Amino acid sequence: MVSVAVAVVGGALTLLCLYYAYRLANAVRLYRSLSGVTPNGSPAIVDGERVTVEGAVTVDEEAPASDRATDGLSAPVGMYVWQAAFPRSGQKVIDFENRTTRQARATFASGVEFGSFTVATENGELRVDPGWLRDVHDADRLAAVRPVGFLPSRTWHVYLWNSPYVQLADHSTELPLERLRGVVDDDPDIDLENDYFLSKAVPEGTRLTVHGELSVDAGTPTIRGTEKTPLFLSDGGVDAIRRSLRRRALTYGVYLALASAATAVSVVAFS
Secondary structure, three states: OHHHHHHHHHHHHHHHHHHHHHHHHHHHHHHHHOOOOOOOOOOOOOOOOEEEEEEEEEEEEOOOOHHHHOOOOOOOEEEEEEEEEEEEEEEEEEEOOOOEEEEEEEEEEEEEEEOEEEEEEOOEEEEEOOHHHHHHHOOOOHHHOOOOOOOOOOOOOOOHHHOOOEEOOOOEEEEEHHHHEOOEOOOOOOOOOOOEEEEEEEEOOOEEEEEEEEEEEOOEEEEEOOOOOOOEEEOOHHHHHHHHHHHHHHHHHHHHHHHHHHHHHHHHHHO
């Protein structure tokens, strides 16, 4: 029985170490990919070119259900990242930024909704396609979410809400999920009042920084993400993305050190 316990504990801790090592390496890789990057006010409109631009957003088509998923915004919303979560009973977390405590939450769905919007440059408007974010995070579409009670979070999954590629802070909203009844694929017999819905929006007029690969589709220059060039979006500039990636690297490094120490202790304890 002891050998079985050693194998189980050792295997779990090894997986934890591998997970944090992978996340740490990925954060460092993304940080390095932005080394020396600064926004270009007049980018060359060349298919396949890696570009970084920063400019005001113009919304041509609003993101689906943005009137209900965001709150108090008079300007049309081109895109919003969202999170659906349920409360963890009896658990609290510390909000260091606001020096308060709040109910712990477990995310069960997260994604991005977008319409059609552009960012202004000296060489004209560049359309932004956030679809790559959905693919890389295996993200949900809001209309396909089915709240059916206390759904477990996916193990080892980084939800789009916490994506390293998105740094939005200026237009955030927190609502009861009940507000989205009829938008999500809900069961009318399920109480959604205690579940959370959070969103971070990009309304018209936002000064948005976009980093990605330029493509020219039927004469329309569009920035999107590719396997070679990730898509980064920020309403705080490139530096906000870099700061976020540094914090991630530090956090994963600490967790990796703790998991490695726990692995070493378990080996000694059971040897």
